[in-house]
Amino acid sequence: MSKKYQSFADQFYLEDASFFQRLKRDIKLLFFLAKTTWMWATGGKKMREEFDHSRQTGEPFYVDRFDPAKKQE
Amino acid sequence: MKLHDVPPADNLPKFQQAPISGNDINGLGETEKRRPSRVFHALGRPDFPWAGLNAFFLMNNTAGIVWEAIKYRWRLRNSAGPVAKQQVEITDKRQMAVRIKEKAKEFGAGVVGITEFIETDSYNDIDNRFPYAICIGNPMRREEMVHVPHARSAQEVQRAYGEVADVAIELAEYIRSLGWAAYAYGDPRSTEILQIPLAIRSGLGELGKHGSIITKEFGSNLRLSTIASNLPMQMDQPIDIGVEDLCAGCRRCTTDCPPGAISDEKQWVRGEHRWYVNFDKCVPYFSANFGCAICQEVCPWSEPGRGPSLSAKLLGKRDRKKTSH
Numbered sequence: 001m002s003k004k005y006q007s008f009a010d011q012f013y014l015e016d017a018s019f020f021q022r023l024k025r026d027i028k029l030l031f032f033l034a035k036t037t038w039m040w041a042t043g044g045k046k047m048r049e050e051f052d053h054s055r056q057t058g059e060p061f062y063v064d065r066f067d068p069a070k071k072q073e
Numbered sequence: 074m075k076l077h078d079v080p081p082a083d084n085l086p087k088f089q090q091a092p093i094s095g096n097d098i099n100g101l102g103e104t105e106k107r108r109p110s111r112v113f114h115a116l117g118r119p120d121f122p123w124a125g126l127n128a129f130f131l132m133n134n135t136a137g138i139v140w141e142a143i144k145y146r147w148r149l150r151n152s153a154g155p156v157a158k159q160q161v162e163i164t165d166k167r168q169m170a171v172r173i174k175e176k177a178k179e180f181g182a183g184v185v186g187i188t189e190f191i192e193t194d195s196y197n198d199i200d201n202r203f204p205y206a207i208c209i210g211n212p213m214r215r216e217e218m219v220h221v222p223h224a225r226s227a228q229e230v231q232r233a234y235g236e237v238a239d240v241a242i243e244l245a246e247y248i249r250s251l252g253w254a255a256y257a258y259g260d261p262r263s264t265e266i267l268q269i270p271l272a273i274r275s276g277l278g279e280l281g282k283h284g285s286i287i288t289k290e291f292g293s294n295l296r297l298s299t300i301a302s303n304l305p306m307q308m309d310q311p312i313d314i315g316v317e318d319l320c321a322g323c324r325r326c327t328t329d330c331p332p333g334a335i336s337d338e339k340q341w342v343r344g345e346h347r348w349y350v351n352f353d354k355c356v357p358y359f360s361a362n363f364g365c366a367i368c369q370e371v372c373p374w375s376e377p378g379r380g381p382s383l384s385a386k387l388l389g390k391r392d393r394k395k396t397s398h
Contacts, residue, residue: 060084066128
């Protein structure tokens with residue numbers, strides 16, 4: 001079963017929270033941002049190189065494979 | 074503004090299995106009013122047909138753009154927060170609106186307006202719990218934006234989103250300190266509302282042919298943020314600065330748009346006859362070229378300092394036409 005979707009706000013916005021709840025949220029957000037940066041630097045780099053190649057050669061560049069839902073299938 | 078070295082609109086990223094048209098999701102051709110459905114900036118949500126292109130857009134960036142986006146998203150965590158237990162009583166809504174606008178300017182807002190939330194301002198999967206919206210707009214640095222579509226301009230867009238979100242976050246904190254709830258909305262990727270219709274109703278500007286807001290102060294060269302709140306305030310009214318008169322005859326954005334996504338005719342969209350940008354043509358180019366923004370920057374209103382005189386000229390011309398008839 002797929003995990004229930006949570007938006008950025010659902011995950012990281014706190015209305016009434018203690019110091020420790022906020023600290024926990026901040027650590028979770030740091031990991032989220034680090035993961036995003038890692039994805040950009042690894043898979044993203046490969047993707048950008050493929051796109052540059054397709055622009056130079058005129059080969060079609062398909063984006064279906066980047067759909068996270070399709071990757072899980 | 075003169076464009077230079079604009080990438081052509083050929084060999085853009087595409088789908089092997091074409092998703093449902095974004096124009097259909099947006100309700101193009103629909104004459105009945107309805108709430109909007111999510112069409113982009115919705116990565117991770119179930120049933121999101123354009124997810125592949127959205128993921129590509131997020132990854133097709135330079136280090137500078139990613140760094141600006143990360144700094145900004147870190148600050149966005151303060152968009153919500155605790156409300157002071159002691160609530161300040163509001164006896165004069167007009168005075169409170171003046172006070173909030175002064176505070177917004179003090180925190181760095183370029184333009185600010187207040188309106189009410191209506192059902193169609195939020196996506197169909199969201200229940201908005203606030204009656205009022207405070208809309209803020211801050212300009213982007215023109216010397217960076219003249220390079221559109223480029224990594225430099227995209228980095229400036231992220232910086233400006235961060236700056237205008239900071240104002241919204243500070244203002245929301247101030248409102249919460251008065252004992253009223255407030256929630257700051259930043260860029261389109263992290264929000265649940267449509268900021269342009271709200272900003273137009275709050276008197277910040279008018280909708281242009283290119284589908285963006287046009288303000289007298291900054292043209293389309295600005296970014297928006299919104300604060301949702303239950304603090305009672307007097308609302309502003311939509312303004313008429315002459316955008317309709319200019320867009321009807323100007324073809325600058327339609328001719329300069331590389332994928333030809335901008336139409337010279339108004340169209341029906343979710344029960345409203347208005348300017349509309351073809352999603353299926355615009356977004357692949359937008360995603361492949363750092364969020365493009367050509368249409369916003371070539372717009373005559375975006376020339377620094379030109380808005381007030383342009384507006385006076387257009388409204389004067391209209392008045393003269395009326396009196397001669």
